[in-house]
Amino acid sequence: xxxxxxxxxxxxxxxxxxxxxxxxxxxxxxxxxxxxxxxxxxxxxxxxxxxxxxxxxxxxxxxxxxxxxxxxxxxxxxxxxxxxxxxxxxxxxxxxxxxxxxxxxxxxxxxxxxxxxxxxxxxxxxxxxxxxxxxxxxxxxxxxxxxxxxxxxxxxxxxxxxxxxxxxxxxxxxxxxxxxxxxxxxxxxxxxxxxxxxxxxxxxxxxxxxxxxxxxxxxxxxxxxxxxxxxxxxxxxxxxxxxxxxxxxxxxxxxxxxxxxxxxxxxxxxxxxxxxxxxxxxxxxxxxxxxxxxxxxxxxxxxxxxxxxxxxxxxxxxxxxxxxxxxxxxxxxxxxxxxxxxxxxxxxxxxxxxxxxxxxxxxxxxxxxxxxxxxxxxxxxxxxxxxxxxxxxxxxxxxxxxxxxxxxxxxxxxxxxxxxxxxxxxxxxxxxxxxxxxxxxxxxxxxxxxxxxxxxxxxxxxxxxxxxxxxxxxxxxxxxxxxxxxxxxxxxxxxxxxxxxxxxxxxxxxxxxxxxxxxxxxxxxxxxxxxxxxxxxxxxxxxxxxxxxxxxxxxxxxxxxxxxxxxxxx
Ligand code: ADP
Ligand code: MG
Numbered sequence: 001x002x003x004x005x006x007x008x009x010x011x012x013x014x015x016x017x018x019x020x021x022x023x024x025x026x027x028x029x030x031x032x033x034x035x036x037x038x039x040x041x042x043x044x045x046x047x048x049x050x051x052x053x054x055x056x057x058x059x060x061x062x063x064x065x066x067x068x069x070x071x072x073x074x075x076x077x078x079x080x081x082x083x084x085x086x087x088x089x090x091x092x093x094x095x096x097x098x099x100x101x102x103x104x105x106x107x108x109x110x111x112x113x114x115x116x117x118x119x120x121x122x123x124x125x126x127x128x129x130x131x132x133x134x135x136x137x138x139x140x141x142x143x144x145x146x147x148x149x150x151x152x153x154x155x156x157x158x159x160x161x162x163x164x165x166x167x168x169x170x171x172x173x174x175x176x177x178x179x180x181x182x183x184x185x186x187x188x189x190x191x192x193x194x195x196x197x198x199x200x201x202x203x204x205x206x207x208x209x210x211x212x213x214x215x216x217x218x219x220x221x222x223x224x225x226x227x228x229x230x231x232x233x234x235x236x237x238x239x240x241x242x243x244x245x246x247x248x249x250x251x252x253x254x255x256x257x258x259x260x261x262x263x264x265x266x267x268x269x270x271x272x273x274x275x276x277x278x279x280x281x282x283x284x285x286x287x288x289x290x291x292x293x294x295x296x297x298x299x300x301x302x303x304x305x306x307x308x309x310x311x312x313x314x315x316x317x318x319x320x321x322x323x324x325x326x327x328x329x330x331x332x333x334x335x336x337x338x339x340x341x342x343x344x345x346x347x348x349x350x351x352x353x354x355x356x357x358x359x360x361x362x363x364x365x366x367x368x369x370x371x372x373x374x375x376x377x378x379x380x381x382x383x384x385x386x387x388x389x390x391x392x393x394x395x396x397x398x399x400x401x402x403x404x405x406x407x408x409x410x411x412x413x414x415x416x417x418x419x420x421x422x423x424x425x426x427x428x429x430x431x432x433x434x435x436x437x438x439x440x441x442x443x444x445x446x447x448x449x450x451x452x453x454x455x456x457x458x459x460x461x462x463x464x465x466x467x468x469x470x471x472x473x474x475x476x477x478x479x480x481x482x483x484x485x486x487x488x489x490x491x492x493x494x495x496x497x498x499x500x501x502x503x504x505x506x507x508x509x510x511x512x513x514x515x516x517x518x519x520x521x522x523x524x525x526x527x528x529x530x531x532x533x534x535x536x537x538x539x540x541x542x543x544x545x546x547x548x549x550x551x552x553x554x555x556x557x558x559x560x561x562x563x564x565x566x567x568x569x570x
Contacts, residue, residue: 008179012142012172015182016104017043019149020075022188025102027051027066027440029059029433030077034120035106035170040077051440051468053433054460056083060090060103061433061458062440064163065420067100068226068249069441071193073156073164078105080170081121085128088165090433092132095163097423098223100156103129104166106173110140126167134162142175143185150187157192160309161226196308198325203333206277206304206321210334213275213302215349216242217262219287222249222423223280223307229328230416233279236335241344243353245269247281248421252413263409264364265356271296272352278305280327283316284424290317306330368410373523374548377402380477381410383528384449388412391445391535395420395438399431400451401556403477407449426558429457432474436461439470445535446472452501453482459510462542466514471538473531476507477547483556485549503549511542522546 010018016039020026027049032040044050053059056078063074074094078087084105094101107126108119116122129136135155139148152164210216218240224233234254237244243262246253254261262269270287271294283290283303295301302320305313306327313322323330344350368382384407388396392414398407398421413419420434428451435448455476465472479485481500489497508518519530521543534541555562 009176010142010179010182011177012145012168012175013039013042014046015142015145015177015185016149016168016173017046017048018182019146019186021046021048022186023149023153024072025075025153028075028077029053029062029066029437031056031059031079031083033079033083035108035173036077036079036104036168039106039173049440051436051464053436053464055458056086057089057429058433058436058458058461058464060087060101061093061430062437063103064090064094064097064099064101065430065434066437066441067094067156067161068097068222068420069417069438071100071157071226071228073100073102073153074437076101076103078103079121080105080107080125081123084123084125088129088132091129091163091165093423093425093427093430095133096425098161098226099163100161101163102152102156102166103133103163104168107138107167107169109171110169126165129165129167132163133165136165136167138167138169139172140169142172142177143181145172146186150189153189154192158194160307160312161193193326195329196325197329198323198333202321202323203330203337206323206334207337209275209302209304209321210240210277211343214346215272215274216240216277216345217269217273217275218242218244218277218279219247219281220244220250220253220279221247221281224327225250225253225280225417227280227327228416229331232328232331232335236331236338239335240338240342241350242277243269243345243350247286248408249417249419249423250281251408251419253416255414256412257414262353262357264360265353267294268356269353270294274300275302275304278303278307279331280306282307282312282424286424286426364410371524372548374546375522375524375527376548376551377406377477378410379524380527380545380547381407381449383524384447384475384531385411387447387528387531387535389414390532392418394418394445394447394535395442397421397431397435397438397446397448398450399428399454400449400477401453401483402552403449403451403454405556405558411449428454431455432458432461432465435472435474436464436468436470439465439472440468444471445538446470447531447535448472448474450474450476452476452478452480452505452507455507459507462511462516462540463514465540466511466516470540471535473534473541473543474511475527475531475543475545477545478505478507479547479552480504480549483554484552504546506544508542508544511540514540516540516542519543520546
């Protein structure tokens with residue numbers, strides 16, 4: 001019975017939902033359970049999109065890549081303790097990759113957790129999350145929810161983007177407060193990622209260094225893709241005439257077929273360039289830390305680095321011209337000078353690159369064109385290359401060892417933010433989470449090219465893909481194992497070798513079990529037909545692409561990172 005005179009009330013559930021919506025956060029990726037089941041239901045009832053997964057890590061990966069694609073923090077919702085820990089892997093990965101994301105997790109009662117009295121799913125989640133993300137907050141009072149969400153949004157988006165943890169104890173959700181008070185407590189974040197304009201001195205210094213270059217090179221990283229400064233970046237490259245190299249998730253910022261794209265001459269340009277402009281790319285392991293054999297003679301390079309994070313400068317080698325600011329503002333500032341007066345790079349440099357590119361592309365073309373049966377990586381990827389060329393607005397998700405390394409080089413991208421992959425850590429397991437969020441956030445068809453091993457980490461989420469009827473086509477490159485399906489353990493042991501799977505597995509039948517389309521493809525033609533049909537119909541599809549089990553190399557391109565035992569070697 002309602003008392004007509006009593007003021008209207010609200011509670012933690014509704015305030016959290018209202019705070020998210022007020023900040024334009026309308027999608028939640030999560031797994032329901034105690035204590036957040038009703039939060040998800042209520043959010044759905046209040047018009048939010050609530051996508052429920054089979055495992056929190058994939059919901060977290062979905063939120064992370066939603067953040068990359070939209071420049072708004074992706075929201076992941078998990079249950080306490082184990083669910084939280086599963087989501088935390090994705091939160092740490094998002095932070096490492098500079099993707100904005102907020103992990104909201106239910107937690108158990110503070111009083112019991114802090115006295116370690118053994119609650120249901122007891123864990124001091126805030127303390128555990130803290131070192132693995134950009135910021136971590138706990139809310140104890142319903143009237144603080146508005147501020148907490150605002151702080152989380154700002155922390156995720158401002159400066160270098162990253163992951164934020166928001167701890168929501170069960171009791172908070174059911175706390176009741178006056179509806180007026182509740183409404184007034186909400187905060188809409190104004191200008192969450194303010195422009196950061198580089199200093200004029202820093203800009204002139206960079207221009208001076210660049211003008212002194214004989215063999216300049218621009219490297220575009222996924223920070224450049226994230227920044228959505230696509231027009232300015234294209235103008236800088238085209239007006240300066242400088243060759244450029246995209247890192248994997250920056251592919252398509254300009255089409256990979258652009259005449260200035262130096263991807264097919266990567267080793268040459270890294271070795272021989274004298275001035276390198278890094279735009280949203282770190283000199284981490286993916287670029288051999290900016291030194292060593294692949295970078296040519298020691299001391300032969302000068303670096304200009306554009307990054308929003310001042311501490312990134314000199315992280316591995318000296319940066320001659322640090323340009324700290326947001327990529328849009330920094331690139332515009334350089335462009336201001338370049339469009340006024342600029343001399344194109346020496347033609348000898350451009351011609352050397354051109355020659356190398358043509359040689360390498362011709363060699364590659366013969367490998368791709370083969371109609372080999374059983375398929376190898378090249379013939380299968382040759383088929384998929386055409387699929388993407390014909391559908392440049394589709395999104396490509398890619399993980400695996402050989403499947404990743406070879407697809408990155410073979411499949412050209414034509415538009416920004418269309419290639420999503422294993423990122424800074426080079427991890428396996430992002431596949432289905434990324435594919436689901438890509439479909440949800442963009443509405444475009446998604447092609448997920450997966451090694452059979454990589455697929456295993458998130459494969460159960462094909463049920464999620466079928467449940468929401470998402471336009472995702474998964475292609476499993478099935479060579480019966482990790483790296484290869486033919487390995488034996490040279491050091492002995494009585495079980496099957498640690499790197500092989502069940503032979504001739506039919507991953508397509510998993511998809512059929514959930515009502516999706518499953519196809520077994522043994523030739524490039526079959527593969528091509530099945531994928532084209534899936535991409536055009538938008539029906540959830542899994543193609544089991546049968547690859548020669550002997551194809552592939554240990555650890556793909558990064559075998560050198562494997563330590564070897566020198567003791568008792570047979
Ligand atoms: P890749 O792996 O493609 O080389 P990284 O993840 O190593 O890319 O580098 C991305 C860089 O971009 C990070 O150092 C990050 O601080 C930076 N960054 C991200 N967003 C912006 C932005 N809007 N403006 C400037 N720098 C950014
Ligand atoms: Mg394999």
